[in-house]
Amino acid sequence: MKKSSYPYQFQPAKVRSELLRMLPISLFVVAFGAAFGLAAVQKGLAPFDTLLMSTLMFAGASQFAAIEMWGAEVPVIPVMVVVFAINSRHLLMGASLYPMLKDVSPAKRYGLILLLTDANWAVAAQDYQSGRHNLEVILGGGLVLWLAWIIGTWLGVYFGGLFQNPKSLGMDMVLGCFLLSMALGGKKNLRVLVAWGLAAAASLAAWKWLPANTHVVAGALAGGVVGFFWLEKQPTDAQEEAA
């Protein structure tokens, strides 16, 4: 028993409540998934391959980009570059959870991170800012989002006609609005606002002048630099929560 070296205690009840908390957003993810399933079969992917892709990759934006490059032949390196660039935000998201992930065993740590996606990460990251350690949302939220993505893809593959134009219903904005509300719900002091200003400017500059899909990482690192040089007075009050 190595309880002392990995102090994080998973609460099964909290996993369930976090799963339910992510259920509303998961319904929208079903609609997204359906849009992907439809787009993929229209590009000539077989239903099985489309479902396999959603199940294994679980990374919507990069899947859409990949099938845009689909044809009789697919260029391997460009597809890898695009998928890496779009998903490179996972690198930073995973890193930002490390202060919590170090408290679970490596097997659980790397198992959990397989379920990392924007929505459950945003909740965990914002909770952490408020001193709450919430890896349960990565597990519970990740599972429900993953299933929603697969079910949605399946619906789109077989009943795509129902989801012809999700954009007209504003469905493409669900994730953006969700992430924005998470950011605005967090701490807002001068230090954070300066970081956000720099992040916004850097992401826009990268979006305009740097290669495609680099803007998230560029903006996030620019914001992080503000934190690196400008420390908060009390470093962290998360410590007592962890105890």
Place this chain on the structure above:
Amino acid sequence: MTIETTTAGVLALIVIMTLVTLVTRLGGVFAMSFVRISPRVESFINTMASSVLIAIVVPMAFAGDAGALAALSVTTVVMLALKKPLPAISAGILAAALVRYLV
């Protein structure tokens, strides 16, 4: 180098893309296991985390149509007023649908 989209080719492509995605999910955590979490690193991580959200959303507003802009603006206003995500998100989506219906 290209891969033909035969049965085996498609499977190979899916495996390759899955591996690339896995590297992004595991890589950040793995790299951090070599870093000592000093208060400075902690501060970097925390400001970076909320900056990820800003860096996703701001270019989305600039690249998007009037509906996208309406969705994000309305979400901002409702979120700052009510401090509750669900009404803010719903209002934002509704705003996008409405603007796109009208324009």
